[in-house]
Amino acid sequence: MKALSHLNKYLLKYKWYLIWGTTFTVISNLFGIIPAQLVRYSLDLVKETLDIYFLYNGSRLQSNLYDVFAFSILFYGLLILAMALLKGFFLFLVRQTLIVMSRHIEYDLKNEIYLHYQTLPLSFFRQHNTGDLMARISEDVSKVRMYVGPSIMYGLNLITLFVLVISYMVSINARLSLYVLLPLPVLSVAIYVVNTIIIKRSEEIQRSLSRLSTFVQEAFSGIRVLKAFVREENSATNFTVESDVYKQKSLQLTRVDSLFFPLIMLLVGFSNVLVVYVGGQEILTGRLTPGNIMEFILYVNMLTWPVMALGWTTSQTQRAAASQQRINEFLAVKTDLVSEKSLEREIAGEVEFRNVRFVYPDSGIVALKNFNLNVKAGETVAILGTTGSGKSSLANLLTRMYDPTDGVILIDGIPLKEYSLTSIRRQMGYVPQEVFLFSETISNNVKFGMPEMPQEKVEQAVKDADLYQNIIEFPEKFDTRIGERGVTLSGGQKQRLSIARAIARDPKILILDDCLSAVDTNTENIILNNLHRIMENRTSVVISHRVSSAKLADKILVLDEGEVVEHGTHEELLAANGVYRELYEKQLQAEEV
Template sequence: MKALKYLNQYLWKYKWYLILGTIFTIISNLFGIIPAQLVRYALDLVVETLDIYYLFNGAALQTEMYDIFAFSILLYGLLILAMALLKGIFLFLVRQTIIVMSRHIEFALKNDIYQHYQTLPASFFRRHSTGDLMARISEDVSNVRMYVGPALMYGINLIVLFFLVISYMLSVSTKLTLYVLLPLPVLSISVYIVNSMIMKRSQEIQKQLSGLSTYVQEAFSGIRVIKSFVQEKHSFNNFQKEAENFKNKSLSLTKVDAFFYPVIVLLIGLSNILVIFVGGQEIINGNLTPGNITEFILYVNMLTWPVMALGWTTSQIQRAASSQTRINEFLNEKTTLVSTKNIEKPLEGAITFKHVGFTYPDSGIKALHDFDLHVKQGESVAILGTTGSGKSTLAHLLCRLYDPTEGEILIDNIPMKDYDVHAYRRQIGYVPQDVFLFSDSIENNVRFGTTDMPFERIEQAVKDADLYNNIVDFPQGYQTLLGERGITLSGGQKQRLSIARAIARDPKILVLDDCLSAVDTNTENIILNNMKRIMDQRTSVIISHRVSSAKLADRIVVLDEGKIIEQGTHTELMALNKAYKELYEKQLVAEEA
């Protein structure tokens, strides 16, 4: 139950639902116990009245006695029906409190998990698959809801009914009650053994479910690749293997769950036999009446369903504990991207890298080595280099998706770590290498995150990104809905829309991470000419492997294996006759070819 302690805050928040649910449970069980006593009174009345009734056989008094007797039995019957109706009403109220509470907790828990996901750094999402993240916020939370809802409801009902029934049993016959409770130690041992098995198998199921969810998510995201390589059958076979493992693990848990039912039926049957055997002897000795034995049997059978539900309740609690343990693993993760000073001020745009080194925490790959660079306010700098030279890592550091593992980055001569993270990022325009668009309209993708952006700015940004003519050709224009990850658009259109989204925010610092790789040379020239005006009086960092994208920059920096090997203007670097000139000539020949 240690893992489930986290849920106490929600139970306290919705405590009135729980308190009222408990009260309604007690009342409903009282109305369930009273009929057993009415049956005892009715049966004893029949036994006691029959002898007297036959004693007055043929007399006029016999008819009057029959009428009184029949009315009494009818009254008992009506009272039992009334008790059943009242019990049903309060059972309804129990569900309207405890089950409703569980839905509120489910809603709050999902929101808290999602909100916590948003605070975690990019390194967290590199370590964990999307399928695993989805499984914990959906399947695991659903298992937890079963604990705070039905399992808690049945658990409270079992405890309340157990104490009420046992107290009534003891008031009738202590000896008979002790015989009825004899099978309970066997039940306790059975629950303990099965609990251990359930816990272990539940954890295996949740782990397998995460793997299955991850596989399905990847398969659907890469469906075009699967179809292009005619790998549908192979993909299905892999899914079938994952699903088969999940089925086998689920069946193994079901077999354990099934063990409870026959054991409990056996124990309940044994209790009934003991009641009849011992109770019969007590009747013979004159200590009890037949009504008492009937009442006892009804009490034992009242305990049948709650005790049978004990196995299911235990299983749900174990599953919830397993799921909450997995949820807690992520909730205990804390972001390292924190600020102690939380400075919020408009940026001017000066950037300084001081002996910056960076090693990716998940892979251990060192992407930057002793990187020094100063970018003046309003200056544009192009970062060139081959694949794996550390270009995109610089973009991630500038957006503070990561913090340097060595050295520091200054923005306007203030350490980046001193700025409030969100206030800083709002002033950054970032175009990632891997373009991501949302399943929404083109207009909403451009104004993403800025609700008060005027349409004129959206239109101007689209024109600057050379996407205006494409949009007006669409039947629905700016209201055209994009498919998942922008699948409606071509690769070049997606990159240009991503550029429009960045520049529409009017950022103080613009970071372009190889954002023109999917456009042709003509479109690239149009965008670059527009970018000259956009980058005026704005600090810009252009990251690319294409020399043509670097021409409009005030300064060019050439990276190789995380180190600066050359820097200067296009003319200066060409005069050096080294790496930049070699890269320039290779790309020039390729374009001519």
């Protein structure tokens, strides 16, 4: 129960649901117990009345006695019916409180996990696959809900019924009650042994389900590659293998679960045998009536479902504990990207990297070594380099997806760590190397981050990104839904839409991370000319492996293996006859070809 203690705050939040649910459970069980006593009165009445009835055989009094007897039996029957209806009504109220509470807790827990995920650094998502993240927020939370809903409901019902029924049974005959309850310790030991196995197998099932979810998510995300390489059959085979593992583990758990019900029915049946045998002896001694025996049999059968539910409840609680443990593992992860002073101010855009060294915490790869850069507000700097030289790492550090291992990054002379994360990111426009678009309309993708943005601004941003002509040719124009990850657009269109999304925010610092790699030279020139106007009086960081993208820059840095090997203006670097000139001439020849 240690893992499930995390839910206590929610139980406290919805305490009135729990209190009223407990109250309604007690009342419903009271109305469930009373019919057993009415049955006892009825049977004893029948036995006693029959003797008197036959005593007055043939007399007029016998007819009157029959009328009284018939009315009494009818009255008891109607009372039993009324008790059943009242029990049903209060059971309805029990579900309307406890099950509704579980849905509220499920909603709150999912939101807590989702919000927590969003606070975690990029390194967390590099270390854990998407399928596992999704399994914990869906499958695991669903299993936890079974604990805070049905398990608590059946648990309260079991406790209440045991207290009420056993107290009634003891008050009638303590000896018979003792014999009836003898199988319970055996049942407790059996449940303990079985559930030790259940919790172990439940954890194995959840791990298997996470792997299965990851496999499916990757297969459908990369469906284009899958089809292009004709790997559908192989993918289906691998899915079958992974699915078989999940099936086998589920069957193993089911085999253990299947022990509960036969075991409980056997023990309940044994209790009924004891009631008849021991109760018969008590009748012979005159301490009990046949009505008492019937009442005891009804009590034993009343306990049958709660005792059966005990096994189910314990099983669900153990599964919930295993799931909550998995949830707690991620909730325990805390981000180290915290603001030291939560500074919120409008920035001018001056950027400085001072002796920055950066090592990726998840892989240990050294991305930057003693990197220095100073960009004045309104200046444009181009960062050039081959793949793996550390260009994108600069963008990640500037947007504070990571903190540098050594050194400091300053914005307007103030350390980046002192700014409020949300405040500083709102003043940045970022076009990532790997474009990600949402399954929304074109208009909403441009407005992402600023939902209140006027449509005129959306259209202007799209024109600057040289995408306007393409959009107006679509049947639904700006209301065109672009599909998951922008699947309905070409690579170049996706990149240009991503650029429009960044510049529409009117950011103080614009970061373009190799964002023109999927467009042709002509489109690149159009976008660059448009960006020239946009970049005026705006700090811009252009990251690229193309020399053509660096034309607009006030200064250019050439990176190689995380170190600056050359820096200067376009003309200065050409005159230096170094790496930049070699790169420039190679790309010039490629364009001519």
